[in-house]
Amino acid sequence: MTRDSIATARTLNEALPYLKRYEGATVVIKLGGHAMGSDDGMASFARDVVLMRQVGVNPVVVHGGGPMINAMLDRLGVTSHFVDGKRVTDAETMEVVEMVLSGRVNKRIVQAINEQGGRAVGLSGKDARLMRCEPADPALGLVGRPAQVDPSILRDLAGAGAIPVVAPLGFGEDGATYNINGDTAAGAIAGALEADRLLLLTDVEGVKDASGALVTDLTVDRVRDMTDEGVIAGGMIPKTQTAVDAILSGVRAAVILDGRAANACLLELFTDHGAGSIIRRS
Numbered sequence: 689m690t691r692d693s694i695a696t697a698r699t700l701n702e703a704l705p706y707l708k709r710y711e712g713a714t715v716v717i718k719l720g721g722h723a724m725g726s727d728d729g730m731a732s733f734a735r736d737v738v739l740m741r742q743v744g745v746n747p748v749v750v751h752g753g754g755p756m757i758n759a760m761l762d763r764l765g766v767t768s769h770f771v772d773g774k775r776v777t778d779a780e781t782m783e784v785v786e787m788v789l790s791g792r793v794n795k796r797i798v799q800a801i802n803e804q805g806g807r808a809v810g811l812s813g814k815d816a817r818l819m820r821c822e823p824a825d826p827a828l829g830l831v832g833r834p835a836q837v838d839p840s841i842l843r844d845l846a847g848a849g850a851i852p853v854v855a856p857l858g859f860g861e862d863g864a865t866y867n868i869n870g871d872t873a874a875g876a877i878a879g880a881l882e883a884d885r886l887l888l889l890t891d892v893e894g895v896k897d898a899s900g901a902l903v904t905d906l907t908v909d910r911v912r913d914m915t916d917e918g919v920i921a922g923g924m925i926p927k928t929q930t931a932v933d934a935i936l937s938g939v940r941a942a943v944i945l946d947g948r949a950a951n952a953c954l955l956e957l958f959t960d961h962g963a964g965s966i967i968r969r970s
Contacts, residue, residue, distance in 0.1 A: 702960070710957055711744035713884035714846070716939075717953060718874035719797065720752040720889060729947075733889075734800040736953045737851060741806060745957070746846040749801075749808075749853045750877055752870030753793040760788050777830040777867050785867045786812075789855040797853050809845055812855040813873065814865060816841035821858035821866040832858050832866025834873065837880035875930040879937025886934045887956060888927055889947030894965030895920060895928065906967045908932050931967045941968045 719733065740747045761768060761784055769776045777785060794810040801808035813819030813834075818841055821832030845852045856873035858866045871888060878886040895903045895911075898919050906914075911928050914920040920928055924944075931942035945952050945964025955963040 710740075710884065712746070714746045714748065714881050715740065715885045715887060715953075715957070716748045716750060716874055716878035716881065716883045717887045718750050718752070718871055718889060720870055720947065724751065724753070724793070724797075725755065730797070730800045731804070732950060733947075733953070734797075734804045734806070736951055737801055738804045738806040739954065740957070741849075741851055747851055748842055748846070748877060748881065748883075749797060749851065750856060750870060750874035751789075751793060751797055751853065752856065753789050754870075756793055757785055757788045760784050760792075771825075771827045774825075774828055774831075776828055779830070782830045782865055782867065786857060786865055789857055789867075794853055794855045801851055801853070806851050807849055808851045808853050810853045810855070811841070813858040813868065817859065818842070818854070819858035819868065819873065819876065821860050821868065823860075823866070830864060830866050832860065832868050834858060834868065834876035837876050839877060839880040842877070842881065869926070871927055871930045875934040875937075875939075875942075878934045878939045878942075882938040883934075884940045885957070886931065886939050886942040887953055888931065888942065888944045889952065890927065890944060891946070891948055892924075892944075893946045894944045895924060895967075903965055904962065906965055907970050908935060908967065909970075911967060928967070935967065935969050941966055943967070 737747050737749065764784060766780055766784060790812045798808040798810040817838055819834045820836040822835045824831045824833040842852045856868040856870045858868050860866055875886060893902050895906060897903050911932055915925060927944055934942050943956055943964050943966045945956055949963060952963050
């Protein structure tokens, strides 16, 4: 018996309490960053999701796709306009956004999960009236924020043994299609499902303190304090705000973790040391 096989057996043995703990739990995963840009990263993520489903967890995957959208806009010669550094999504841009998110990106993730033995189903927030949106900022055009989420289709899919993969698009009462920030969409869906966990995969280790050290355990109040102090800044602010909003909407805990790390989701759910920065209500 090799040392590696002994270590594997020990890991499985230690995971048993966590496997029981999460049996039947809903876990919403925002997929973005490195895992989406790498074939190996995508395959590894897909295996993790299939394993989660196999042991009784109900994963819901919500994805982004900004770099892919930018590449397609450049390829098609669609000129973009910006307000305060943010892209204005007009009708022409929205056609490309929907084509990339609901088409190329969504189906790539679905295929990766299915190739690993899962039963993934791709949809967007427009399907089954999943996410009704309002304009996030009139100056940005068709950029929306979820005003109402009806997660019944996601529960139906999970009950049928499927893994939903959601593109961050929504519909407006005026019939318009809206582009939604992927983190925001994941947080809104997690809140509507009252998920046990919201996992936000990104390209950093997690939340860091003023000295640059990873903070593994946070409360909502501590996140607010660190934001007021300027410790949480830049691109980490919208991620922690998404986590806080989700928790206040009924999610048990949210985790910001490094999607570049192998098996990050499994490490977070099924080991005692977890991965990244977990945020709880108190």
